[in-house]
Amino acid sequence: MVYLPSTPWTWCFLIIAFVESVIVLGFEGFVFATFQNNIKFSNTNPSQTRTIPTYLTLFIFAHIFLIGLVYDALRLKNTIQVIGLCIFNGALLIYAAIQMDQIREANEYLLAVKPPLAQRDIWGDIQPFLIAIPCVLALCTVLMSIVAWKLYDEFAWTIYKHISADLRMKRRYLTFQIFVALLKFDFFFFLGFTIQFLVIVLQSNDIEFQLTIVVIPLTIIFLLTAAWATRREITWLMTIVVIVFHGSMAYFLFKLVRMYTDKARLAQYLPARRSLTSFAVITLLLITVTIINAITCMLNFNKGLKPHITKRKFPNEEEKHGMTELSPAAHSVPSRMTID
Known part of the structure; x- marks a missing residue:
C-alpha cells in the first residue's frame, strides 16, 4: 500500500480536490446530456456538434489528472507540485469561462443553420450550470491555496531534514522538483490541445490526423525520458x-x-479557436520555463544532488510504516532519499 502522510491539512487538500471534481463533472455531464439530446444528427454534422463532447472529455481527463497529481504530491511531500496544482486549478477556471462562451455560440449556430440542427434553444437550461462550474472552481482554488500555504509550512521541515542546511544543494533540489512538476503539466496541456485539435478541427481522412495521433505516444515517451x-x-x-x-x-x-x-480552415477552427489559443499560449509558456529549468538542471549535474533523487524502495515493512519519504530515519540511509 502506498504511504500517504496522515495529517489534517493533507487530507483536507485531497478532499477539496475530490469534491470539486465530483461537482464539476456532474454539472458537465448534465450539460453534455442536454446538448447531445437536442442535436438533430445528420451525415454532415459541423464541428459545432463536437464541441460539448470534447469539453466534457477534457474536463474528465483534467480532474482525473488533478486527483492523481494531488495524491502524488502529498505522498511525496512535493511542495512545488502542490503550488503548481493550485495554479492548474486556476487555469481550469479560465478554461471553464471560455467554454461557456463557445457553447453559447455553438448553440446559436445549430439553431440558425438551415435546416436547424437543434430541436430547440437549450441555453436557458444549461446556462446556470455553465456559470456554476467556474464559481465552484474559483472557490476550490481559493481553498486549495489556503491549504497549500499550510502544507508549505508542514513540508518545509521534512525538506530541510532531507537535504540538510546546504543552501546550494537545496536550490539544486528545488530546481529538480520544479522541472519534474513542469513535465507533468506539459503533458496535460499538450494532450489537451491535441485532443481538441483532433476532434474539432481535423477530419479522420486528413494525413495530419494520423500524424498527430502518432505524436501522442512519442510525447509521453519523450517526457519520461526527460x-x-x-x-x-x-x-x-x-x-x-x-x-x-x-x-x-x-x-x-x-x-x-x-x-x-x-x-481554408477558418470555419473548422472557429468553434474551438479561443480554447485552442489558450491551450497553445499556456503550453508555450510552460515549454519556455521548462527549457530554462532543464538547462539549470544540467548545470547542476555532478554536484552531489544525484544520491538525493535516486528512487529506492523501503527494505522492509517496519521501515515503510515508520518513515516518511523525507523522515529523519530515511535521512540516515542515503540510498533511501527519494523525490519525484
Whole structure:
C-alpha cells in the first residue's frame, strides 16, 4: 500500500480536490446530456456538434489528472507540485469561462443553420450550470491555496531534514522538483490541445490526423525520458531533450499562427479557436520555463544532488510504516532519499 502522510491539512487538500471534481463533472455531464439530446444528427454534422463532447472529455481527463497529481504530491511531500496544482486549478477556471462562451455560440449556430440542427434553444437550461462550474472552481482554488500555504509550512521541515542546511544543494533540489512538476503539466496541456485539435478541427481522412495521433505516444515517451535523464544526470541526453523542446515551441507557434491565417480552415477552427489559443499560449509558456529549468538542471549535474533523487524502495515493512519519504530515519540511509 502506498504511504500517504496522515495529517489534517493533507487530507483536507485531497478532499477539496475530490469534491470539486465530483461537482464539476456532474454539472458537465448534465450539460453534455442536454446538448447531445437536442442535436438533430445528420451525415454532415459541423464541428459545432463536437464541441460539448470534447469539453466534457477534457474536463474528465483534467480532474482525473488533478486527483492523481494531488495524491502524488502529498505522498511525496512535493511542495512545488502542490503550488503548481493550485495554479492548474486556476487555469481550469479560465478554461471553464471560455467554454461557456463557445457553447453559447455553438448553440446559436445549430439553431440558425438551415435546416436547424437543434430541436430547440437549450441555453436557458444549461446556462446556470455553465456559470456554476467556474464559481465552484474559483472557490476550490481559493481553498486549495489556503491549504497549500499550510502544507508549505508542514513540508518545509521534512525538506530541510532531507537535504540538510546546504543552501546550494537545496536550490539544486528545488530546481529538480520544479522541472519534474513542469513535465507533468506539459503533458496535460499538450494532450489537451491535441485532443481538441483532433476532434474539432481535423477530419479522420486528413494525413495530419494520423500524424498527430502518432505524436501522442512519442510525447509521453519523450517526457519520461526527460525525467529519467535528469534523475540520472545524463548530459548528452538532456541536450537532445532541450533541442526537442525548442522544436515543440516551433510546432505550437506554427499552430497558433495558422489558426488565425488559414482561411481554408477558418470555419473548422472557429468553434474551438479561443480554447485552442489558450491551450497553445499556456503550453508555450510552460515549454519556455521548462527549457530554462532543464538547462539549470544540467548545470547542476555532478554536484552531489544525484544520491538525493535516486528512487529506492523501503527494505522492509517496519521501515515503510515508520518513515516518511523525507523522515529523519530515511535521512540516515542515503540510498533511501527519494523525490519525484
